[in-house]
Amino acid sequence: MALTFKQAVALYGRDDINGLASSTEGYRFLLLRSLSRYEHLAEIALGHNLDIEEVGKRVLFEYIYDSDIDTKSIEKIIRQIFARERRIRAHAETHLIGELYKMQEFNWGGLHQNSLDKTIVNNYVKKVLSYDQLNSHIEDELLTSMRGYVRCSWYNHWTSIIIEDIFKEHSAVLPAVGLVKKIDFFVRSVPFDLKVTYLPEGFVKIKRREDGERPELTLLKQQARRASIAIPSKMSDSDLLAHLWTVVADQPDNTSRTLAASLRAYRKKLVDEITQDPDELIKWLYENQGERRFDASNRIFLVLVNESNFFDSWQLKRNRALISKGISEYLNNSTTSIGRDSVFMWEGEEYKSKADVIIVRHTQL
Incomplete structure (x- = not known):
């Protein structure tokens, strides 16, 4: 019927x-x-x-x-409609990518994505009783944080458009030219939502624990104390991990260099395993998505990995040539069907979807 x-x-x-x-x-x-x-x-x-x-x-x-x-x-x-719209964007793309390369730091400034109003209300509107003190906070803290928030949002917006266009230009892909929820494009008639991400720190923690490896941050803190490296007290664990990784790796002593090489080798091995079998990562990504953004739509996860510095993987979002190569290889090799049948749990309920992972790796010379 x-x-x-x-x-x-x-x-x-x-x-x-x-x-x-x-x-x-x-x-x-x-x-x-x-x-x-x-x-x-x-x-x-x-x-x-x-x-x-x-x-x-x-x-x-x-x-x-x-x-x-x-x-x-x-x-x-x-x-036809996509081709018309794409011609306009393509004309400005080379200049745009050059502008994106001017971004030297990716820091939200404490105003986390998708919670801007909540952060401002909780930290300033509801806490500060003095008008003069409020103005001081705005000048000394909020304006700096807002600057980081706007820059990161700008970077994510335009790099996402560039990456989506790479997919949409491929012959196996049919674009969604307007806003339609949970669909960025169709691959051989199957709808997909594109998610660009990096090697998740939470996933790394779980895999290290499963493999009997101690947490990266614990090892780095121990080595920092041995090497008389200052450990900042006001950093979040995620920022501290990136900071200590860089500082320890820069030390000339063999113990520090050996630790940094060991941590890097583990992550590279983990990326190799994901490339061979992404099912576990797919399940983790679905089950650990933000509550406000939860859905069970079909997804293609584009995972960007800078193997020289994992914490600088955000820089790869503007590397059009590298991303285009990875996407083309994936789509060209998937000549029949796209996506793996995935099953995951969310708040006690089972969901099913089609999903896949494309790993784009980069090691600087």
Whole structure:
């Protein structure tokens, strides 16, 4: 039985993207949903001689869904629209990448992504009683933090667009040209949400514990004391780990160098294991996503790894040539189907999705 527009909307409202994508009508619905801006829908309609003069904007989506415009025609217009929009971005891309390379530090300034309002309210609005003291905090702390927050947000925004375009330009990929929840593109008719990330510190901790290895931070603190290296008291554990790793690795004594080499070798071995079998990392990434952003959508995790300095992996987001090579190799080698069947738990409930990991590694000469 054909999927009606009302049924498709209900599935979409329940976030059952895989349920939609599993049928021809549902896949067609998702394609049209990604084109739901009025000008795009009107372009499809007019291109197929549909009279939409009497059709209201709110019902145009349903009107086209109920028409006889086939899936291939919709895919074709999507590629045409993307090509037009991509030409504009491509013209400015070389300059943009040059600007991104000016970013020398990636520091949110304590104003964590997706919690800006909460951080300001909790740390300033609700705590400070003096107007003069509030102004002092703004000048001495908040403006500096805001500067870091805006820079990091800017960097993430534009590097994400560049990386998405790399995927969308590949012949196996059909772009989602408009905003459609949990879908950045389709790979051989399967919808995927793209997540760009790095080797997760939490995953490293778990794997070291499973392998009987002591925590990295513990080992680095011990060596810092032996080598009379100052251990900052006000750093978070994540910042302290990166700091001590760098300082210990710079020491000339054999013990420090041996420890740094051992920690680096373990991480490289872990990346090798993930490359061979990413299932455990996929499960960890789903089960450790932020509560506010939880979903079980199909995902491609692009994991960027700077093997010279794991804590500088953020710099690879602007390395278009390296990322393009990794994405192309992955898509070219996946000639039939994309994604691994994944099962994970969230708050006691089991979820299923399709997901995969693309590892992009870089070792500086």
